[in-house]
Amino acid sequence: xxxxxxxxxxxxxxEMTILELNxxxxxxxxxxxxxxxxxxxxxxxxxxxxxxxxTEVSVILKEVGASKVGVIxxxxxxxxxxxxxxxxxxxxxxxxxxENIKPEExxxxxxxxxxxxxxxxxx
Numbered sequence: 001x002x003x004x005x006x007x008x009x010x011x012x013x014x015e016m017t018i019l020e021l022n023x024x025x026x027x028x029x030x031x032x033x034x035x036x037x038x039x040x041x042x043x044x045x046x047x048x049x050x051x052x053x054x055t056e057v058s059v060i061l062k063e064v065g066a067s068k069v070g071v072i073x074x075x076x077x078x079x080x081x082x083x084x085x086x087x088x089x090x091x092x093x094x095x096x097x098x099e100n101i102k103p104e105e106x107x108x109x110x111x112x113x114x115x116x117x118x119x120x121x122x123x
């Protein structure tokens with residue numbers, strides 16, 4: 001019997017119906033004593049076992065820096081507050097800018113504020 005190439009096997013799979021593919025999977029499982037679902041279960045276990053950091057953090061404005069106006073503009077952009085509310089928040093340093101957010105979003109906010117000249121902490 002001639003050995004089939006990967007390309008030939010893939011081409012023959014493309015021609016099969018869903019029911020035929022399902023029967024093929026069952027036959028392979030029986031023949032080799034394997035389960036098609038095992039890799040998914042292993043991936044889920046590995047994902048659960050992976051150490052994770054905090055799921056929610058807060059961005060704290062520590063110091064305004066030299067460009068208070070620039071920091072106020074960024075705070076307005078981030079929080080959606082009006083000018084007076086954003087200025088009040090900036091004047092009360094240290095003050096939380098956003099709380100209970102994802103770490104990725106916190107890093108983006110921190111970068112924006114630091115680019116504006118502020119000193120920021122993520123807790």
